[in-house]
Amino acid sequence: MKPDLRVNLGPLTLQNPVMTASGTFGYAQEFEDLVAFERLGAVVTKTVTLEPRQGNPPPRIAETPCGMLNSIGLANVGVETFVREKLPFLSGLETAVVVNVAGRTQEEFVRIVERLEPEVGFDAFELNFSCPNVREGGLAFSSNPDVTLRVTQAVRRLTRRCLIVKLTPNVTDIATVAQAAEDGGADAVSAINTVVGMAVDVYTRKPKLATVTGGLSGPAIRPVGVARVWQIAQRVSVPVIGIGGIASAEDALEYLIAGATAVQIGTATFVDPTTAQRTVDGLQAYCAETGVDRITELIGSLVLPENP
């Protein structure tokens, strides 16, 4: 019997737990020639904002050991162009579609969700409360439980679609912020966004990114992500989506066992565009080999030492 890979994120059922991560999969069309979309659990769009954003000056990226720094600055086409030019392609995909949105203020989050809500062709919102590379909003949101609660509540009133809140690891207590998102009515929380990092060119003595600091992603941050997801899963009852450094089914399994209901594949897609679908294949194989009938059996199945 084929293992059942379906998982639920509140009102939304995914055919498998493997999603793409925002900002690493464009608006999916970029991967038309490379990825079998119908094999994925969900596609998450690059962050969409009310107005188009040009993004930060170059250099925007730097390679670091087993990872990379980025400071793209939420470059995107803006919600009107997104609806007109990107959403039609996304709506044709044979997989769930999550639209990631960001605003600088609560008002902007409300306005963008109001604008998108009447549109068809997507299944969920992911609120980006946690971009480290924009001056306003961004980090200020998900580092503050009160703001997280307020904005999540405001958006929750506007939609019955699955509502995901994406959290930053750049806080002292991520579980409290996750709790605030749940209290605000989020159907799921996703974590982690990138870890604030910096690299210096020692010959020019210049930072390797024009914005000096950026967000670290890739395999280097996986243990940070797994720990954060484990902490969040102890606290909240809504599903947790694990993100951070996943490049294989084994990496995804770490997150699921630590308490994640689903995962998102990010930076690894830049290296191998087929990572997400390979991860689905690997999860299927793992379940078959280890006698797991339903992948939900694995969620939070962590075997703790007797005297931790």
Place this chain on the structure above:
Amino acid sequence: MGLSGSEHQRHRSHFEKKPRRNEVQSFRNQSGNRRLLLTHTHLLQKLTVEKLVEVAPGVFQLRTRNNVLAGRAQPGQFVNIRVTDGHDPLWRRPLSVHDVDRRHDTVDFLFAVVGRGTRLLSQVQPGDHLDVLGPLGNTFPVFPQQSAVLVAGGLGVAPFLFFARQLAAAGVSTVLLYGVRKATQLVPTDAFEELGVLVKVATDDGSAGLPGTVADLLRRELRTQPEDAVVYTCGPLPAVRAVARVLAETPRRAYASLETRMACGIGACVGCAVRVRRRRPNDPTYKLVCKDGPIFDLEEVDLEA
């Protein structure tokens, strides 16, 4: 480029059997749809290493065999090569297509060892397989009635051999201006000469050719080139900037193949941004080297930013 729904239940259809992408493609092709549809079977390729030759100290010519890439690559395009199965270094390495032999299905690359990624690439053995994404990017424009001046700074010579072949086939009179720091860094240019390309060299230390930079060579060359000659340049940013300054004094139609840090190569990471001069207020401030380039009209890009 050198090296460098409110359809909340829309998901119901996930469980229906859908034709695989490749089947969709072949159907569309049979129906005569002329749109070029690629699938991963085209863009993700395994190249077989044929040979690796050190053509100058630390500079390698890598010959690979792959019929799909050899058949599809166009002058000016690049590939993104994976240099390790592990995660360090993480990114693929972008390499422009140096030469293609369609009769033998070979694709050559020219690269210098500048870091860990290229060092790993310099250790491949004949028979090894390389995981490659490509061909990627745009191509050099060709003007059959006008002479061409190729301006290469160092490894910027890489994309020009394949392009020189295209120019020769089009009957374009071509000059290669090639600048390096010192003579030992020169990569053999016999293949250019065999195509009838006039090669002129400059070295910073005067150990070969004109003492000076490739920009100095260009300044001199433009005195005798017709006004409709087209300049193509590739090399490190300082060299391309110097070429742009010469062209500011002596305007010619000019194109530059640009190098930037690059992660995905397919326009998803949006990391390889280059500033462009906006003609209208709503034009974009940045374009992507991987998708909009690597070749840009030199007047369009703002290299001083």
